[in-house]
Amino acid sequence: MRSFVLREGRLTAAQARAYQQLWPRYGCDWQPEQRLDMVALFGNDRPVVLEIGFGNGEALLHMAASHPERNYLGLEVHRPGVGHLLMELERAGLDNVRVMREDAAALLAHALPPASLAGVCLFFPDPWPKKRHHKRRIVQPAFIDDLARVLAPGGFLHAATDWAPYADWMLEQLRAAADRFENLSPSGDFVARPEERPLTRFERRGARLGQPARDLLLRRRA
Ligand SMILES: C[S@@+](CC[C@H](N)C(=O)[O-])C[C@H]1O[C@@H](n2cnc3c(N)ncnc32)[C@H](O)[C@@H]1O
Structure with missing residues (x-):
């Protein structure tokens, strides 16, 4: 699904x-079942933050420019959005971003090594508002299990959505994973938009x- x-x-x-x-410079092709080697991908061992479904890459560009000490891996399946980001990366002269045009669910399950990420961003995932489509929402128990596996201890998960029922859905599912994810909200639910x-x-x-929008910020427990 x-x-x-x-x-x-x-x-x-x-x-x-x-x-x-620009694809040869920023893009990464993936063969099913291939394990990604982050050091080989980025040419250094800086912490890697993954953004899932970056759209046209606006947030990714901003984060990568603000954090040259980190590497950013962006996943998006929509070709025009990827093309747009490639142009902007070149314009900004950024070298700490790699881009993959793959299904995030497959990559999390098969490509990313355990504890290989310092953070995961999931901004405005498709809300699939109709009940019969809820099974298409990317946040599902198996997806959360995969996130817990690929995040390093202490790594963050930052999700945001403007669809209130989806915000509640994510919160509920992450509460069910409280053994692995600590919610950093003082009120135990959402946080103000982090800068x-x-x-x-x-x-x-x-x-x-x-x-x-509502933001969720959690930390992978050690
Ligand atoms: C509503 S858009 C939000 C885009 C962007 N994050 C933003 O805030 O503007 C959701 C994006 O997630 C992408 N997407 C959905 N499922 C995905 C998946 N399994 N793997 C990679 N990208 C995915 C879609 O192509 C779409 O561009």
């Missing part, structure tokens, strides 16, 4: 050029529609 429906969308000429010229997460297009739209 996939958490996305692939609408290919047309690449602009600039995005197509970005793929041709780390820039306002994205999705969030501004949600706020206009009267759907404020």
Whole structure:
């Protein structure tokens, strides 16, 4: 069961050029069952933060520019969004980002070694509001098990959504994993938006529609 429906969308000429010229520099192809080697991927052993479903890469670009001491691995299946990010990475001259166009669920389950990540960001995942589609939501018990496995002890999980029922869904599922995830909210639920997460297009739209974002911040227990 996939958490996305692939609408290919047309690449602009600039995005197509970005793929041709920049994929070798920033992109990473993956063969099913292949284990990723982070040091080989980034050429250094700095801590790696994963962003799942980066959209057009606005938040990823901001985080990577603010944290040159970290590496960022971005996952997205939507080609135009990937093309857009590639162009922006080149423009910003960033070297601490690698990009994969893969299903995050498959990568978490098969490609990422245990305790290989310092953090995971999941910003505005597709909410799948209809009840019969809830099984498509990316946050599911098996996904949380995989996150717990790939996060290093002390690593963070930062999720945000502007769909209140999905926020409650995530909170409930993460409470069920409280043996592995400590919720860093003083009230035991949500936190104010950490500065780390820039306002994205999705969030501004949600706020206009009267759907404020909620942030969840948790730490992988040792
Ligand atoms: C609602 S958009 C939010 C994009 C971005 N995070 C933002 O805040 O603007 C959700 C994104 O997640 C991507 N996505 C959904 N399921 C995914 C998966 N299993 N693996 C990788 N990307 C996924 C979709 O392609 C889509 O671009």
